[in-house]
Amino acid sequence: MLTSLSIKNYALIDHLHVDFNNGFTIITGETGAGKSILLGGLSLILGKRADLSSLRDKEAKCVIEAHFDVTNYNLKALFEANDIDFETQTIIRREILPSGKSRAFVNDSPANLSSLQALGERLIDIHSQHETLQLVDDDFQFEVIDALAENNNELQDYAIQLSVYKKLKGELKHLLDFRKDAIKEHEYHSFLLNELTQAKLKEGELEVLEEEYEMLSNIETIQEKLTASNQLLSDEQIGVINALTELKTVLKQLANVSNKYEELYNRVNSSLIELDDVFSEVERFQEDLEVNPNRLEEVNAKLATLNNLFQKHAVTDISSLIEIRAQLEEKVSATENVDSDIAKKEAEIKGVKAKLDAVAGAIHTKRTKAVPDLKQQLEHILSSLGMPNAQFDIKLSLDETYYKNGKEALSFLFSANKGGDFKTLKKAASGGELSRIMLAIKSILTRYINLPTIMFDEIDTGVSGEISNKMAEIMSQMSTTMQVFSITHLPQIAAKGHTHYKVYKEDVNNITTTNLIQLNHDERIVEIAQMLGGIDLSNSALAHAKELLN
Incomplete structure (x- = not known):
């Protein structure tokens, strides 16, 4: 208040x-x-x-x-x-x-x-004779009927179910739109995914392939250089190993003379050991070296495939291609599973719709029972307010549309005169009549809800x-x-x-x-007397005012 x-x-x-x-x-x-x-x-x-x-x-x-x-x-x-x-x-x-x-x-x-x-x-509800638009509004008319029908719990339940229903319908529309677009793109996505799958992508593979390509494409040069290295190391006339072996023999004789010569001898011996190891490595490289034009062709083809994929997908590394492959797998999978998802969503909607229809039916039943009572009360009150021939024709019919407050269409018609046609309140009632109807409705509502x-x-x-x-x-x-x-x-x-x-x-x-x-009381007498007879107070006006107050 x-x-x-x-x-x-x-x-x-x-x-x-x-x-x-x-x-x-x-x-x-x-x-x-x-x-x-x-x-x-x-x-x-x-x-x-x-x-x-x-x-x-x-x-x-x-x-x-x-x-x-x-x-x-x-x-x-x-x-x-x-x-x-x-x-x-x-x-x-x-x-x-x-x-x-x-x-x-x-x-x-x-x-x-x-x-x-x-x-x-x-x-606060401020109501004047010129502010009766609320009365002709369907939502307000439903509120009046629901107050008498005591539909508060059912309407709350309906609102919850309607919210779930709309959410599921939105999700279904998203799936349907996705399927519509996905069907167009599915073939292209599948083609791209197949390309990436056949490429058998592996992290770090690019560097390995590039190194192998360099080896295979330069095999003759490598072979030539390894042979030259072998000769330089092992040739009897000019081989480094033979020369170092002779040097080692010479220094061996000096090692017994002085420690400083022994140190020199040890260094030469270490170098000889290292060169022997290098020689063994060169020989192994020579043995492993194989001219393989088929493998070179394979590596070259794989590198060409990768470069084409890099260019097509605008990336520069295999990691990005692997990520794109995962995204395409998800899109293709989603497209292939969308029919199943749509079926599941439609089943969910069917279940919620059944609950929504049940609650809407309960609301309709209680409203239907409340309408005769509302009609009787309104006509009784309006009769006492100088509208003895006022009549209402209130009809409810179940619809297929889910409105915010139920599934019904409401016809709230009124006739002020005996034998007159029933019309909407806006067309059938004057401003003064609308005011009295609103007063009647508000007075009825006070019995059912806290206004x-x-x-x-x-x-x-x-x-x-x-x-x-x-x-x-x-x-x-x-x-x-x-x-x-x-x-x-x-x-x-x-x-x-x-x-x-x-x-x-x-x-x-x-x-x-x-x-x-x-x-105060005396001032009220004067005010009411002036309302009765004007500013010039008469004894009769004062007496009438006292009578009204008492």
Whole structure:
């Protein structure tokens, strides 16, 4: 409920602060006194866009602050979803700066307009004769029926199943689209994969092949050089080994003379041992060396294959080709398995669809049972509100489409006159009739769900005295379970309020200012008497006012 409202520097309001109670609150005032300004300020709290022209003093900021008791509103999840600190005593503040910028805060946490609007919808419902579009909206009509049908649990279950169903349908579409595109590319991908598979790629293979190619393509030169090396090492006349052997023999004789000659001898001996090993290695290389034109052709072909693959796939190493091969294997495999995946997904969808249909069927059954009760209650209330011939024709029919709240098409038709044709509310009801229908619906809803604070803005315009009494009784009854405001010009309604506020204008230093005050019992008598008979009070008007209040 709205517990207090503070407005500074807004339109004709300089500074206004008022505390509100639960129950039925009346707001009255002469035409032009500023009731619409009060609603305008409250609308900013509910997320309406700010207008710089609404600043009273263009050099100062406008501040509007409202306090709400949300203890019984079950709004914690909504606060968390909008990243706002939850407090049972919630404070919403809106500021309009002289620069034109607007700021909003909920419990001192900055909030954007969308969060403010989402929260505002759960806090206050402002309803006027010119704001009945909600009544002709299918979603609202379903909400009314579902409230009587007590479909809350079923609708939550339906929403969960619908979310899963839509997710699976999206995944199926992705698979179908993938298959459609993949079929076109499958042959090409398979060809590329086959090329890479036949190449029998191995990490590090390129370096080995390149070295082998150099060996095989230069076999004659290698052979020639190894033969020359063999001769230089082993030839009897000029061979290095023979020469070193003779040198070793000579130094052997000197080794016994002095240690320094022995050291020289040992060095020569070590060199001879090393050269013997080199000679053995050269001989082994000669033995292993084989002219193999077939192998050279194989290596050359493999290198050509690799270079072609490098060029085709725009890479420079075998590791990249192996990675591309893995990707192609995945694509080809996915394409080959997509039919199986589609079949599995369709089976999942079939199972969820069965659950969705079952819940939708349960919702439809409960709605169908609730419709006659809603029709009877509406027609009964409207009869007491001066519409004795009002009739509703409400029909529900199961559809094949999954809507956000079920699988039904709703026909919510109305006729205000006996024998008249049934038409949609928008076509069949006048503005005053729509207001009374909305009042009837809201009064019915209070018996089934917790509604937020509701503010009726002059919905009694054009209503006669007796009907206004009934409207006042309905609003008063609603206020036993919720906070109800009524901005009214009718004394019959004003007298039914538990608390009465008056909006008035006054001129201070040649500046007009709008104010709001709470009236005591005697002041209420005067206000209601003036509503009855004008500003010049008569004894009969005062007596009538007292009678209404009592």
